[in-house]
Amino acid sequence: MKRLGTGGWVILALAAIYFIGPLVLTVIFSMWEGRGHYGFDSYVTLLQRPNIVSSLVISVELSLATCAALVVLLVPAMVFMNLYAPKLRPVFEFIAALPFVVPAIALVAGLSALFTGPEWLIGTPFYLVIPYFFLALPYAYRAIDVGIRALDLATLTEAGLSLGADLGQIIRLVVLPNLRTALVGSTLLTLAVVMGEFTFANVLLFHTFAVLINEVGQNAPTEAAALSTLSFLITWLAMAGVLLAGRRGGVQLSGAR
Amino acid sequence: MATIQARGVSKSYSGKTVLAKLDLTMGDGELVCLLGPSGCGKTTLLRIIAGFITPDAGQVLVAGQDVTPLPPSARRMGMVFQSYSLFPNMTARDNVRFGPRVGGVPAAEQISRADRLLEMVGLAAHKDKYPHQMSGGQQQRVALARALAVQPQVLLLDEPLSALDAKVRAQLRDEIRRIQRETGVTTVLVTHDQEEALSISDRVAVMNEGRLLQVASPAQIYREPADGFVARFIGAAAVLSGVTEDGAVRVGNLILQADGARQHAGGQPVDLFLRPEHVRLEKMNGHIPPGAVGADVGDTTFFGSLTRIRLKLHDHADSAGLWADLPSEQAEQFVAGSRVLARWDASAPRVISRN
Numbered sequence: 164m165k166r167l168g169t170g171g172w173v174i175l176a177l178a179a180i181y182f183i184g185p186l187v188l189t190v191i192f193s194m195w196e197g198r199g200h201y202g203f204d205s206y207v208t209l210l211q212r213p214n215i216v217s218s219l220v221i222s223v224e225l226s227l228a229t230c231a232a233l234v235v236l237l238v239p240a241m242v243f244m245n246l247y248a249p250k251l252r253p254v255f256e257f258i259a260a261l262p263f264v265v266p267a268i269a270l271v272a273g274l275s276a277l278f279t280g281p282e283w284l285i286g287t288p289f290y291l292v293i294p295y296f297f298l299a300l301p302y303a304y305r306a307i308d309v310g311i312r313a314l315d316l317a318t319l320t321e322a323g324l325s326l327g328a329d330l331g332q333i334i335r336l337v338v339l340p341n342l343r344t345a346l347v348g349s350t351l352l353t354l355a356v357v358m359g360e361f362t363f364a365n366v367l368l369f370h371t372f373a374v375l376i377n378e379v380g381q382n383a384p385t386e387a388a389a390l391s392t393l394s395f396l397i398t399w400l401a402m403a404g405v406l407l408a409g410r411r412g413g414v415q416l417s418g419a420r
Numbered sequence: 421m422a423t424i425q426a427r428g429v430s431k432s433y434s435g436k437t438v439l440a441k442l443d444l445t446m447g448d449g450e451l452v453c454l455l456g457p458s459g460c461g462k463t464t465l466l467r468i469i470a471g472f473i474t475p476d477a478g479q480v481l482v483a484g485q486d487v488t489p490l491p492p493s494a495r496r497m498g499m500v501f502q503s504y505s506l507f508p509n510m511t512a513r514d515n516v517r518f519g520p521r522v523g524g525v526p527a528a529e530q531i532s533r534a535d536r537l538l539e540m541v542g543l544a545a546h547k548d549k550y551p552h553q554m555s556g557g558q559q560q561r562v563a564l565a566r567a568l569a570v571q572p573q574v575l576l577l578d579e580p581l582s583a584l585d586a587k588v589r590a591q592l593r594d595e596i597r598r599i600q601r602e603t604g605v606t607t608v609l610v611t612h613d614q615e616e617a618l619s620i621s622d623r624v625a626v627m628n629e630g631r632l633l634q635v636a637s638p639a640q641i642y643r644e645p646a647d648g649f650v651a652r653f654i655g656a657a658a659v660l661s662g663v664t665e666d667g668a669v670r671v672g673n674l675i676l677q678a679d680g681a682r683q684h685a686g687g688q689p690v691d692l693f694l695r696p697e698h699v700r701l702e703k704m705n706g707h708i709p710p711g712a713v714g715a716d717v718g719d720t721t722f723f724g725s726l727t728r729i730r731l732k733l734h735d736h737a738d739s740a741g742l743w744a745d746l747p748s749e750q751a752e753q754f755v756a757g758s759r760v761l762a763r764w765d766a767s768a769p770r771v772i773s774r775n
Contacts, residue, residue, distance in 0.1 A: 318505045321472055322563075324492040325499040326519035326570055336518070340509035 186395065193388035205385040209393070212379075214370060219397070221288050222372035226357040226401075229295040230350045233303045234339075236296075238346075241307055242338055245316050259304035262297050267362040270294055275367070288369045295357050302352035310345020314338070351402050358398050422483035422573040422606055423448050424469060429478035431464055431630075438464045440630045441478070446623075451600050451607040452635075453617035456627035457653070463578060465627075466610045470576050471495050482573055495574075498567025498605075502579040504559040506551040512538060512562045513547040519570035537565035540599060557588040564596065568603060575600070577609040581616060593620055614654050618642065626650050648691050648772050656728075657693040658742040661774065664688045669771060674733060677711055677764070680771035689774040696728055696743035698768035704759040712761040715742065717754045727751035731762055 167175070194201045209215060244251050262270070274294050284290050316338070323333035339346070364371040372394060380387030424446040431439040439461045446452045454462035467473040469480050471492035479488045487495050498519075506515050516534035525533070538544050541561040551559055560580055567575060577596070581589040597620050600607050611617050617624050618638040625635045626649075634646035645651035652659060662671035664681040669692045678692055708714045718730035718741065729751060731742045742762055746754075754760060 314508075315503055315505065318501050318503050319507060321470075321492070322499070322501060322505040322507070322566075323518070323522075324472075325470060325495075325497060325576075326522065326566065327493050327496075328518070328522040329493060332522050336522075337507050337509070341507070343509075 186392075189388050190392050193385055193392050195385055205383070205389040206393075208383070209379070209386045209389050212375075214375065215390075218370050218372045218375040221370065222358050223397075223401075225288060225291055225295060225371065226354045228289060228292045229299055229357050230353050232292055232296050233299060233349060233353060234346065237300070237303060238307060238339070238342065239334060241304070241311060242316065242334060245311055246320055255304070259301050262301055267298075268366070270297065271363055271366045274363075288364075288371070291360075291363055291367065291369060291371075294363045295353075295360060298360060298363075299353040299356045302356065303349040306348035306352060307342065307345050310342040310348075313345075314341055347405055347408075350405050354401050354405070355398060358394065358401075423481075424574055424606060424608065425479075425481040426465065426469065427479045427481065429465065429468055429475045429480065431461075431468065431473065431475050437630050439468070439475070442630070442632055444625060444632060444635065446606055446608060449604040449606055450622045451597070451609065451620065453621040453624045454608065454610045454627060455612070455614060455617040455624050455653075457612060460627040461630040462610045462612075462627050466576055466578055466608060469574070469608060470497055470499055496570065496572050497574045497576055498570055498572035499576040499578065500560065500563045500567050500580045502582055504551065504556065504563055504583070506559050506562055506566070508551050511548050511550055512543060512554070512565075515551070515562055516566045516569050518566065523570065533569055534565070537568055538562070540568075540602070541565045541595070555588075556584050557592055560584065560592060561595070564599065568599070568605070572605060575603075575605045575607040577607065579610055579612070582611070582613070589616075596620065618654070626653065628653075643770075645693070645770060645772070648693075648774070651691075651693040651770060651772060655695060656743060657695050657770075660692045660694070660742075662690060662692060664690055664771070669769075671733075674713055676713065676769070677766040678769040678771050679766045680769060684771065684773060690771050691774055693770040693772065694742060694764060694768065696745040698764045699731075699742055699744035700763045701729070701731075701744050701746065701754055702761045702763070703753070704761050708761060711766075712763045715760055715762050717756050717758045717760055719756065720751065720754075722748065724748070729754055731760070734759075 193205055194203065196202050196204050244255055278293055319337055320333055323337055359373055361373040361377060364374050376387060376390045376394060379390050426442055426444045429439055429442045442465065454465060456462050464473060468475050471490060479486050507518065510518065513534045516537055517530040520530040520533055535544065535547065538547050541564055543558060543561055546554060546558060581592055584592060593616055609620065621638055623635055624638055624641050626633045626641065628649050634641060634650050641650065641654055645654060651657055660671045660676065662669045664684045664686055665675065667679065667682045669676045669678050669681050669690060676692055681690065684690055704714060714734035715731035718732050721728040725748060726745050727748045729744045729746060731744060733741050744762065
């Protein structure tokens with residue numbers, strides 16, 4: 164392998180500063196207590212807020228529910244499309260790209276007009292799973308598509324069918340385990356999207372973690388910085404957890420030796 | 421184990437006929453090769469037998485039962501694919517026990533069956549390896565064991581050796597034959613490799629353009645090809661076009677000895693097929709005796725123990741010629757450009773009508 168030259172190191176350093184600099188400054192600012200003093204006051208105040216745990220729990224629950232919806236709806240749909248209707252691929256690509264071009268505020272308006280039921284869902288934060296599904300769709304679709312293309316899905320399915328398995332067994336025992344890496348990627352992206360989503364939750368009056376960050380930021384800037392730091396930590400911990408879970412019993416998809 | 425019958429099976433795609441009212445019967449415990457060039461319909465026929473393609477017309481019967489309406493999962497057929505198709509997330513043993521597992525066989529029986537079959541294909545020591553940890557030949561053996569684990573009535577092999585290198589292909593070919601004989605399972609093998617088909621089969625079914633041209637033993641296919649396509653497709657043969665004349669074939673000014681010409685009326689346009697192993701060569705000493713033809717030695721191709729010599733016939737306007745396969749030591753005396761006499765037994769050529 165070629166060695167990284169001086170130019171390469173400079174580019175890497177600049178990239179690291181670009182990504183890490185704002186984080187470090189946010190952490191420093193979150194610990195600022197005024198007059199040159201630094202400490203954990205803003206963190207203590209923040210954790211004493213009555214709604215922090217509830218909003219965090221809502222966001223985590225919404226993330227998990229959105230991930231589940233994507234696995235249950237999107238994966239089988241993509242498997243069926245690849246196996247039986249590959250001509251529909253452009254349609255899938257178009258639908259998956261739509262959330263990128265429709266502004267969030269327009270999506271909220273459309274969602275409120277279209278999804279007016281069922282009753283048991285409308286009044287709860289889980290109503291947000293519907294728009295979050297679409298928000299995460301472009302990222303999840305792309306990650307799962309890459310995984311499916313790496314598999315010889317048609318032959319594996321035919322092999323399973325010839326051995327007496329039905330399509331459900333093939334998806335559960337063969338396709339999903341071999342999409343582990345793709346599903347981990349899709350889950351990470353969905354987690355990041357849902358944990359940071361503000362517009363939908365704010366307009367529809369649900370008190371998620373992102374809404375709380377905005378609220379705190381209006382009147383307590385150091386607490387907002389502390390909350391952002393905590394938010395980063397929580398998201399990263401979740402991602403690390405998903406990555407570890409995905410790596411355990413990890414699957415090699417390379418061909419023959 | 422069971423017989424397989426394809427009765428009047430037809431299939432077209434966008435108006436193009438892929439299979440045309442094809443009838444084929446495979447006997448109990450028989451290994452039949454579907455052989456033909458790319459696009460001849462052999463894989464389509466195999467996939468219709470497997471249930472992956474629905475025929476436009478006709479039936480597939482296994483042990484006398486019509487399986488045409490059954491889905492692949494209900495047909496009890498083991499299938500081995502060209503591209504290995506092992507499940508990447510499972511070890512060799514888990515791959516082999518997949519069929520029994522989804523079929524509701526008790527776990528202990530699944531494992532003992534998988535271990536027994538892995539032993540049979542010589543991979544008992546590799547049972548805990550994942551597909552990516554095995555070579556192509558090993559993966560294809562596991563695929564074979566996996567197909568046998570469902571105790572199929574019929575084994576379908578879709579070009580199982582074509583992705584392997586020559587040495588492994590020859591080894592695995594012998595192994596497939598051995599295992600097929602041991603298990604006695606009726607087997608259909610699709611291939612475009614004539615050497616593979618001739619060496620492994622009980623019978624070979626030669627196909628072209630969606631039709632069966634000849635179904636016979638490998639020896640019969642080689643020695644008595646039913647038509648010009650089979651004669652050209654199977655093995656090497658010189659093809660000389662002419663007309664029959666008094667128990668011989670006239671090709672231009674040449675009269676070529678061929679007993680087969682007697683089966684045709686005089687003046688009939690025919691093709692004369694002559695295998696290179698039937699041609700003998702002598703150095704020319706001035707005249708051409710009856711029953712021999714004069715030729716110039718052309719290119720030679722070295723095959724190890726044999727050398728194939730291309731011959732340009734004298735007194736023949738076209739560039740048509742013969743081939744002669746000689747032991748390599750003997751072939752060295754015939755250098756390019758030298759003049760030779762070519763002979764063959766009159767019973768050797770196959771004469772096939774061009775009408």
